[in-house]
Amino acid sequence: MRHARTGDQEFGEGALITIDGTTGAVYLGEVAMIEAEFSEELAVLLQMADAMARLGVMANADTPLDAQRALKFGAMGIGLSRTERMFNGTERLPIMIEMIVAETAEERQSALDKLLPIQREDFKGIFTIMSPLPVTIRLLDPPIHEFLPTEHLLVEDLEHLHHLREILRGMQVLSDAVTFMNQTRDNQPQVQKFTDPVLVDEAILKKEAILRKARALHEVNPMLGHRGVRLGLTFPEIYRMQIRAILEAAAECQKAGVEVHPEIMIPQVCTAQELKRVKVWVDEIHATVEKLYQVKLDFRFGSMLEVVRACMRADNLAEEAEFFSFGTNDLTQATFSFSREDAENKFLPMYNQSGILQDNPFEVLDVKGVGRLMESAVKWGRHIRTDMKVGICGEHGGHPASIRFCHSINLTYVSCSGPRIPIARLAAAQAAILEGQRVADKAA
Amino acid sequence: MSTKWVYAFEEGDGKNKKLLGGKGANLCEMTQIGLRVPPGFVITTEACLAVVNDSKNALPPGMMEQVHSHLAEVERKSHRVFGGRDNPLLISVRSGSAMSMPGMMDTILNLGLNAETLQGLIVQTGNERFCYDAYRRFIQLFGKVALGVPEAEFDAEFEAIKQKAGATHDVDLSSHDLAEISERFLGVVRRSTGKPFPVDPREQLEIAIRAVFNSWSGRRAVDYRREFKITPEMANGTAVNVMQMVFGNMGNDSATGVGFTRDPGTGENVMFGEYLVNAQGEDVVAGIRTPKPVAAMEDEMPRLYRELLELRNKLEAHYKEIQDFEFTIEKGTLYCLQTRNGKMNAHALVRTSVEMVKEGLIDKKQALLRIQPEMLEQMLFPRLDPKVTKKPIAMGLLASPGVAIGVAVFDADRAEKLGRTGERVILVREETKPEDIHGFFASQGILTSRGGKTSHAAVVARGMGKPCV
Numbered sequence: 001m002r003h004a005r006t007g008d009q010e011f012g013e014g015a016l017i018t019i020d021g022t023t024g025a026v027y028l029g030e031v032a033m034i035e036a037e038f039s040e041e042l043a044v045l046l047q048m049a050d051a052m053a054r055l056g057v058m059a060n061a062d063t064p065l066d067a068q069r070a071l072k073f074g075a076m077g078i079g080l081s082r083t084e085r086m087f088n089g090t091e092r093l094p095i096m097i098e099m100i101v102a103e104t105a106e107e108r109q110s111a112l113d114k115l116l117p118i119q120r121e122d123f124k125g126i127f128t129i130m131s132p133l134p135v136t137i138r139l140l141d142p143p144i145h146e147f148l149p150t151e152h153l154l155v156e157d158l159e160h161l162h163h164l165r166e167i168l169r170g171m172q173v174l175s176d177a178v179t180f181m182n183q184t185r186d187n188q189p190q191v192q193k194f195t196d197p198v199l200v201d202e203a204i205l206k207k208e209a210i211l212r213k214a215r216a217l218h219e220v221n222p223m224l225g226h227r228g229v230r231l232g233l234t235f236p237e238i239y240r241m242q243i244r245a246i247l248e249a250a251a252e253c254q255k256a257g258v259e260v261h262p263e264i265m266i267p268q269v270c271t272a273q274e275l276k277r278v279k280v281w282v283d284e285i286h287a288t289v290e291k292l293y294q295v296k297l298d299f300r301f302g303s304m305l306e307v308v309r310a311c312m313r314a315d316n317l318a319e320e321a322e323f324f325s326f327g328t329n330d331l332t333q334a335t336f337s338f339s340r341e342d343a344e345n346k347f348l349p350m351y352n353q354s355g356i357l358q359d360n361p362f363e364v365l366d367v368k369g370v371g372r373l374m375e376s377a378v379k380w381g382r383h384i385r386t387d388m389k390v391g392i393c394g395e396h397g398g399h400p401a402s403i404r405f406c407h408s409i410n411l412t413y414v415s416c417s418g419p420r421i422p423i424a425r426l427a428a429a430q431a432a433i434l435e436g437q438r439v440a441d442k443a444a
Numbered sequence: 445m446s447t448k449w450v451y452a453f454e455e456g457d458g459k460n461k462k463l464l465g466g467k468g469a470n471l472c473e474m475t476q477i478g479l480r481v482p483p484g485f486v487i488t489t490e491a492c493l494a495v496v497n498d499s500k501n502a503l504p505p506g507m508m509e510q511v512h513s514h515l516a517e518v519e520r521k522s523h524r525v526f527g528g529r530d531n532p533l534l535i536s537v538r539s540g541s542a543m544s545m546p547g548m549m550d551t552i553l554n555l556g557l558n559a560e561t562l563q564g565l566i567v568q569t570g571n572e573r574f575c576y577d578a579y580r581r582f583i584q585l586f587g588k589v590a591l592g593v594p595e596a597e598f599d600a601e602f603e604a605i606k607q608k609a610g611a612t613h614d615v616d617l618s619s620h621d622l623a624e625i626s627e628r629f630l631g632v633v634r635r636s637t638g639k640p641f642p643v644d645p646r647e648q649l650e651i652a653i654r655a656v657f658n659s660w661s662g663r664r665a666v667d668y669r670r671e672f673k674i675t676p677e678m679a680n681g682t683a684v685n686v687m688q689m690v691f692g693n694m695g696n697d698s699a700t701g702v703g704f705t706r707d708p709g710t711g712e713n714v715m716f717g718e719y720l721v722n723a724q725g726e727d728v729v730a731g732i733r734t735p736k737p738v739a740a741m742e743d744e745m746p747r748l749y750r751e752l753l754e755l756r757n758k759l760e761a762h763y764k765e766i767q768d769f770e771f772t773i774e775k776g777t778l779y780c781l782q783t784r785n786g787k788m789n790a791h792a793l794v795r796t797s798v799e800m801v802k803e804g805l806i807d808k809k810q811a812l813l814r815i816q817p818e819m820l821e822q823m824l825f826p827r828l829d830p831k832v833t834k835k836p837i838a839m840g841l842l843a844s845p846g847v848a849i850g851v852a853v854f855d856a857d858r859a860e861k862l863g864r865t866g867e868r869v870i871l872v873r874e875e876t877k878p879e880d881i882h883g884f885f886a887s888q889g890i891l892t893s894r895g896g897k898t899s900h901a902a903v904v905a906r907g908m909g910k911p912c913v
Binding site for chain 1: 711791794795797798799801808809811812813815816817818820821822823824825826827828829832834835836837838839840841842843844845846847848849850851852853854858860870872877878879881882885889891893904905908911912913
């Protein structure tokens with residue numbers, strides 16, 4: 001029986017507990033709750049807010065359920081839908097692993113063929129719920145080894161399997177011996193048949209293949225490694241499958257009379273060349289799908305801005321991208337050269353306490369540094385594409401102080417998690433009102 | 445020209461909280477918009493800083509002269525005499541800085557009482573018991589706050605007399621008992637300080653002002669400012685508010701109470717509050733008598749209830765914000781003693797915003813600006829019933845808001861299996877990884893022992909709107 005320990009208290013697996021994420025408290029047993037309600041007054045207030053705000057508020061949502069909730073909170077579209085989350089379902093992960101372990105392009109394609117209809121259905125679900133609002137879908141972002149079990153776990157599994165094979169061999173010996181002994185006995189004890197040794201061998205082979213792959217894919221610095229568009233360009237089949245799934249889902253929705261406006265977003269871009277290459281696939285698949293379904297699709301192609309170089313080259317990127325979305329978590333890491341986990345666990349608290357840094361830049365957008373980069377990127381991007389849609393989809397998108405800044409640099413929208421949408425809508429309105437008051441004060 | 449240290453309520457700038465403190469600025473503003481506030485004046489926060497920064501703790505030159513000339517004005521307006529034997533003026537001396545710091549600094553009531561003025565008060569009010577009660581309260585409060593006499597010494601004497609008189613409650617004590625308590629209290633002060641209790645009201649006032657100023661740099665106040673990050677830019681020094689005492693315990697045509705211009709729990713547009721007939725503020729705080737809801741005043745004191753409603757309407761019309769105010773009725777006259785913006789929960793804030801726009805009291809911009817966006821979070825997640833008082837076994841980081849109840853499960857696979865059967869589960873891990881995602885789907889909430897607000901578990905849980913600690 002496993003246990004969790006908190007100070008001098010302990011509870012075992014299976015114990016009833018209550019956690020309160022609003023206060024951080026953990027209780028043993030059940031504590032009475034009162035349900036939250038989205039009151040009529042709140043709806044009225046937020047409508048007032050929307051009328052005042054210049055910034056739109058979109059949602060980060062990965063599933064139809066998330067989308068449904070986001071809509072209830074008043075999202076004006078989906079600003080970030082992370083496709084990697086969709087590969088993690090129990091029935092999908094094995095196919096994903098099959099795809100990753102594949103040795104040949106054909107093997108990989110066969111796995112992707114199985115994923116295509118699944119992704120298409122995911123997208124259709126979200127499109128239908130959000131219709132006619134825009135839905136921004138980000139193509140696969142994390143390094144693919146994140147989908148594989150850890151090396152440590154695989155090695156352990158293999159050890160168990162090897163043991164099992166030994167045991168089965170022993171069973172075989174016993175079984176033979178019993179057959180031999182039985183010739184001299186009346187009562188024949190049965191040696192039970194356990195697992196087929198062949199099955200174990202197969203399992204070992206499979207695990208070894210995954211282990212080899214996990215080792216091959218190992219990266220010293222995964223967050224700066226083989227991920228995002230880099231991965232998309234080295235394994236074209238993956239992004240092509242996703243682009244196809246998006247456009248087919250859109251086509252099927254449109255056929256069914258559901259108005260959709262998908263936006264395809266490419267992560268980790270650092271040069272326009274990357275966008276150009278992906279754009280070629282998009283154009284090609286776009287033509288194919290339109291022909292196949294006999295519909296005209298309305299969608300946009302855009303880029304995340306989460307790499308410093310991408311911000312510096314925003315004008316170039318704007319030649320290809322129809323919209324930008326700042327990924328301020330990665331952009332903050334890159335601008336500070338901080339790894340978030342290490343920073344927060346090791347030196348950031350000291351930095352904050354001693355006043356070296358005023359705030360945790362992963363919680364409060366660093367307006368002076370990261371913000372300056374953003375402001376320039378917006379300016380450069382719009383220099384090429386005047387009415388360019390620019391948003392933010394990092395966690396900062398839901399924090400009032402950051403929202404005020406996003407307003408001041410003329411972003412088009414902020415995107416945040418569902419429950420933060422009402423907060424963002426109010427903050428967006430306040431940003432507009434306060435700006436108006438400052439202008440009026442100056443004039444006076 | 446010498447520095448102006450003192451402002452009458454009629455002349456202080458109601459917007460200058462930095463100079464006059466929140467309470468003082470408000471008293472000036474209320475006086476100037478025509479509400480009935482007892483006459484008085486404010487000694488500035490600048491005077492406080494001069495005192496606490498002075499190595500000898502001296503009052504700034506000229507300050508007491510200004511105090512005395514303003515005090516003369518109060519005497520004139522109240523038709524009473526400070527230290528007068530026949531018709532004595534009693535005053536309150538209260539602290540108040542630019543930021544509200546409840547209970548952190550000192551306040552003295554009934555200042556001006558001594559054996560002589562006490563007799564005058566008895567003649568004035570015809571209520572001997574009340575006067576001895578006021579006297580003993582004053583000696584106690586002044587002794588504690590201004591002279592540093594330990595409270596326990598007063599309490600011991602008080603209990604002794606109560607026992608002797610066979611009284612269970614303070615109200616059971618007769619004026620004779622209270623007179624005896626007063627005498628004993630004077631003895632406590634003499635024993636504790638080695639000096640007799642100061643009888644000269646002007647000396648009392650000077651000691652009291654200095655004590656209130658010094659309470660700004662007292663331990664309690666300093667700790668409070670550090671805890672709530674109150675910087676000198678936000679509040680620097682406390683003002684002292686000197687005001688004529690009015691009494692809610694002068695008979696059945698007197699009362700004291702607190703009010704909200706609207707219900708701070710629900711935001712409903714009805715006056716909310718409590719009052720006690722024939723009582724002083726301390727009686728409400730002490731919980732000896734149970735106050736009545738303010739609505740009951742409509743039957744009990746109909747004219748004053750109408751006046752109170754009028755006061756409430758004036759407050760809201762002027763401040764354009766829900767007000768939390770204190771009032772006292774002295775012999776049929778309603779006084780407003782204090783007002784400040786009411787604190788409300790998110791539900792009430794939203795409702796009042798929407799309704800005040802409908803009523804035309806504020807415009808939409810004001811309605812939107814008066815709510816801190818983060819407060820809305822309260823309204824969007826189920827919360828623990830605030831009536832429950834259970835002790836948590838651990839406190840963690842607030843990774844994703846909301847409450848979850850379920851069976852602790854230590855791995856994602858088991859969480860999924862159990863979750864499928866309809867069991868409510870909470871995924872408990874050291875930390876989570878992307879491959880735990882199916883466990884997230886199946887869980888009501890996530891509890892991890894490692895990681896910050898931006899670690900995997902927190903980010904994913906927030907995205908899903910699931911509570912996470």
